[in-house]
Amino acid sequence: MSLSDGQRSTGVVAPADHVSLRRHNLAVVxxxxRDAGPxxxxxxxxxxxxxxxxxxxxxxxxxxxxxLREAESERGAVGRPGQLVELDGRRVCGVGAELNVEYLAVTALDLTGEVIIESRIPFDAAHLGADATFDRLAGLIEQAVAAIGLRGGQTVGVTLAVPGLVQSAAGILALAPNLGWESVDIVRAMTERLQEPTYHVSVDxxxxxxxxxxxxxFAAxxxxxxxxxxxxxxxxxxxxxxxxxxxxxxxxxxxSGEVGHLPVAPAGGRCGCGRTGCWETVVGLTALLDKATDPDDPVRxxxxxxxxxxxxxTRRAEAGDERTLAALADVGTWLGLGGAIVVNILNPDVLVLGGYFGALGPWLTAPLEEAIRDRVIAPxxxxxxxVCSGLGFTAAVRGGAQISLDSVFDDPTQVPTQVGASA
Known part of the structure; x- marks a missing residue:
């Protein structure tokens, strides 16, 4: 890169430009x-x-x-084969942590996407309250960060996944109806419990x-x-x-994305948001359990x-239990109704069923596909x-870990050289 006359004369702009340009080019490579492979x-x-x-x-x-690290030599090359380089990143990890109504989960991924640690525990966050929930989740995050440190790794970020309206830039959980929380400064609360960590903490x-x-x-x-x-x-x-x-x-x-509050059943039950007839009142896990089980059933x-x-x-459905099958058929019908609305509006290539929808996909996919055929106006x-996601209940934490790692792909210089790390 050549310097302009102005840059030569001042001697100030050029060094700053060189630093930012090199940072940019490191990220490009x-x-x-990451995207193209070795x-x-x-x-x-x-x-x-x-x-x-x-x-x-x-x-x-x-x-x-x-x-990066050296890989095998390039195959099929004309002349002298080139030495390939590939992602390494075993020293660099991102953490995703999920706070949901009935469980807490944490996953750490390294730069190549390998799972370093993964855990999930039942936790009644809606009844135990925010403070107890944050305390327990912070403990799980600290265990993950410690495990990363034991393998000589660096934690570059923690992304919190929460069920509700999120102001990500401000770190605020604006509203989580099923938790009963409103206007919670979740990033600040977690940062304090993690004792002002060196890594970045965010929420989504x-x-x-x-x-x-x-x-x-799919991209992989x-x-x-x-x-x-x-x-x-x-x-x-x-x-x-x-x-x-x-x-x-x-x-x-x-x-965006609050599809659970589509008003598909106006005469239906009351939702956690305070309104009646929201889609999740007829297809959420609570709705399924209300239809399929008694109040004292261990499944609840x-x-x-x-x-x-x-x-x-699943065991009961496979055994032909009539009440379970009837509940799944009812949820499938309502899932199809709302799903067809989503497809009519957004026309995605793929509608992915995650969470409990994916786990019970064998009974929910067919009615959803039928509704899409019958109710979507496009041919x-x-x-x-x-399709059913293969990630189960790990999707949110894995996405959070990926977001945490994005900062490294945007600015590789935040990871010290190995000489600097040793020093």
């Missing part, structure tokens, strides 16, 4: 390896437009920071983060296959995350892990496919 230095230069000498210098620094809606994780699932298999995706995630409440053109859609004020015990409870529902359901 690191993101390219590449030789020559191939990186050709793909990015950077010159070969610059790429060699950038790769050397990224290797020194522990973000759990369905948004789940949608990012679901999109990453074929980046061009899916560009528009909607995740419907079911627990006590129902949320939706929307990815359009490969980008998460948050809406004008960050409150919130001290049991949610997946254990759903495994019992063939607008081309939308219905």
């Amino acid at each position: 690191l993101r390219h390896i 590449r030789s230095r020559a191939r990186i230069a050709a793909d990015t437009g950077l010159n070969k000498a610059t790429v060699s210098s950038l790769v050397a620094e990224l290797v020194d920071r522990g973000l 809606n759990e369905a948004n983060l789940g949608a990012l994780a679901a999109y990453a699932e 298999a074929d980046p061009a296959a899916v560009r528009d995706l909607v995740l419907l995630t079911g627990a006590v409440g129902v949320g939706g995350g929307v990815v359009a053109g490969g980008q998460l859609q948050r809406g004008g004020h960050g409150f 015990d919130v001290s049991l892990d949610v997946e254990q409870r759903l495994a019992e529902i 063939d359901g607008g081309g939308c496919r219905v």
